[in-house]
Amino acid sequence: MKLSPITLEADQVLYEQVAERLQTLIMEGTLKAGDRLPSVRKLRQQLSVSMSTVLEAYRLLEDRGLVTVRPQSGYYVKSTALNVLQEPAITIPTTDEAREIDTPLSLRLMLAAQNPEIVQLGTALPALSLMPLSQLNRLTGKILRDRPEYAHAYASPLGDEGLRTEIAKRMLNTGCAVAPDDLLITNGASEALYFSLQAVTQPGDTVAVQSPTYHTVLESLKKLNLKALTLPTHPRDGISLAHLEAALQTQSIKVLLLVSNFSNPLGSCMDDDKKKQLMTLLNRYDVPLIEDDVYGELYFTGDRPKAIKAFDTEHRVLYCSSLSKVLSPGLRIGWCAAGRYQAAVTGHKSVTNLSTAIAPQLTAAAFLANGGFDRHLRQLRRAYYEQMTRMQQAIADYFPAESRVTRPNGGHVLWVEMPAGFDAFAFYKAALAENISVVPGFMFSASGHDYCNCFRLNTAVPWSDSLDQAMQTLGQLAKKQLAQQWLSDLP
Structure with missing residues (x-):
């Protein structure tokens, strides 16, 4: 070598x-x-x-x-x-429709994220200690002093033109050429996804999704009275195009919604060839795509992966992203480039909350324009790379040998699969009793019955002795449950 x-x-x-x-x-x-x-x-x-x-x-x-x-x-x-540890195999989801997420559990997960006594391995939040908070605070102060009236005014539904210009420049790195007027600023990517769903669906329509799927997407589908068609998904390569094509041939699918780069929770990333094949397939069946690319900047090696929208020749991709995972979750800066559906998405934005707060937009625009964002991203990628590696190693060291764990090349979440029969919800409750938060896998299932032996871990938490101890505790809890399961199976 x-x-x-x-x-x-x-x-x-x-x-x-x-x-x-x-x-x-x-x-x-x-x-x-x-x-x-x-x-x-x-x-x-x-x-x-x-x-x-x-x-x-x-x-x-x-x-x-x-x-x-x-x-x-x-x-x-x-x-x-x-x-040493194997990856999970391609998923085989059930075909049940989307169901109501356990709202109390979703709320408990968010509340746990606010508790400093709990080791935050549950909600997929970025580590604020790795964000440039002092620079952002200085910029906010300067903006409020220099532009007080504009900072407190209603903004255009599209958002601040300066921010849209900076985002349009950054989207060149995704392979997409968009104009500032092709962009709509939203309150995070979740709002962009929600308005995109409203723009292309009617109640009762079917939406094809990856499986497992981010639980907030499943909640949105339920709120909009939409059906979820779950597709088998590989932890590295993303959705199965063969299963998607079979579904397009036999069912009425209104839209496909997926995370293209380092998906949550699997961390899968489609390569360029597969992205091209996907767009060819969607063009053939005249189906739009809602693309969530919030993790695309968090790649560990090589170049930034392209967006699927980079291969969109018919303007049918509604591209959604945000700064929440890479700069500040609290600024709530997201955006949507919806192609042929841009007017419809903007309409839903304008009647729902008129516009996104202008002061955070000006702060984000100033930071993007000052030239330090790429340096910050390089530092953030290295930190997440190291933290994910350490957590993978801790799983190999402390968890049962039968455990399987994903190997993403970006993002900050890991998906852990335990042997069949493992109760991830009981594991979640036992971990919370030890002041450790994890997310049980069924939260990412449209049926509510899949991935009950799986759980997701957030790797954005900086490594420390206390985090190492938390991983040891999780490993002990997993071994204890498997031992009890083994004893109960004895004749």
């Missing part, structure tokens, strides 16, 4: 780049558990770095629990490294 030399990025020390290069090889399975890593001298020569840089990189990988050192022998991939 030969590695090419690397160059230093302005905001990252060299040994971190070396460590991440090796960590990627471990995560992708090129370096397997028990493999010997290149010697310090050999890696120094390959990467054109100093020996001290290589040693610091190996120490960092030791701290992350990925490698171990053997005296007089060298560095080795740890025997409990990431590729």
